[in-house]
């Protein structure tokens with residue numbers, strides 16, 4: 001995908017805010033459903049952020065973020081509106097390069113290679129780091145072409161029919177669309193469109209999947225399908241998800257990063273630990289709804 005198209009997709013994300021307090025009351029009850037925490041052996045680090053700061057002109061959005069994101073796990077980024085969650089996500093695939101006002105300091109390693117090194121091609125990087133946005137944004141093309149698109153522009157070789165089928169299966173959409181692959185992706189429901197966008201993102205077989213509030217525009221049933229899907233996707237990919245919804249973070253993530261105002265990463269730990277026994281009083285206050 002060209003930078004311009006990537007930017008257009010980025011711009012379609014909108015800026016919805018939600019009342020986090022509504023989620024807070026249920027966080028404590030839902031954390032017990034969290035996925036397999038602590039039961040699997042430690043995972044390799046895929047992404048390592050080292051003292052990442054981001055400024056938009058003179059305004060600092062992230063303040064010295066360091067963290068290690070494990071392979072084949074779901075890592076959630078939570079925190080109040082404007083604390084820099086999306087900005088961090090956009091550091092991983094250098095989408096902030098597309099924002100004139102943005103300046104990134106620090107290092108961010110993908111499998112040991114600093115993605116901000118001069119010899120890294122951001123377009124090639126984005127092949128390895130797929131992204132799904134808040135608002136489903138299928139192209140005005142057929143279902144098949146939406147999924148095949150990422151392969152075509154990357155000149156990927158292979159059996160497109162098989163890759164499209166496999167991607168739609170992995171995105172849990174195949175059964176619903178297999179008989180209408182030539183119909184427009186825009187005619188699908190919102191939840192189906194988002195799964196189509198997930199299929200499109202995974203078709204080129206990225207290593208990392210970034211998801212910026214992928215379910216916030218969807219109804220509860222569609223949201224639940226996406227949540228189930230995210231857990232499955234983590235078997236193949238390293239998933240990093242921004243969410244306003246603390247229950248969702250508690251349900252689907254292995255690791256949680258809590259950002260607070262000023263672009264500070266206050267705590268990063270196993271999700272269960274964050275929700276049941278956070279080390280920081282500020283994190284406890286946030287997740288119990290004392291502020292947000």
Ligand SMILES: Nc1ncnc2c1ncn2[C@@H]1O[C@H](COP(=O)(O)OP(=O)(O)OP(=O)(O)O)[C@@H](O)[C@H]1O
Nearest residue numbers: 017056061080081082083084085086087088099101
């Ligand atoms: N393109 C931009 N130009 C200028 N400032 C920006 C830009 N994008 C984000 N910011 C600012 O950077 C800060 C962090 O924004 P960011 O979108 O990363 O936060 P967030 O935690 O993801 O917020 P939300 O939960 O509301 O999506 C905010 O103060 C925001 O206004």
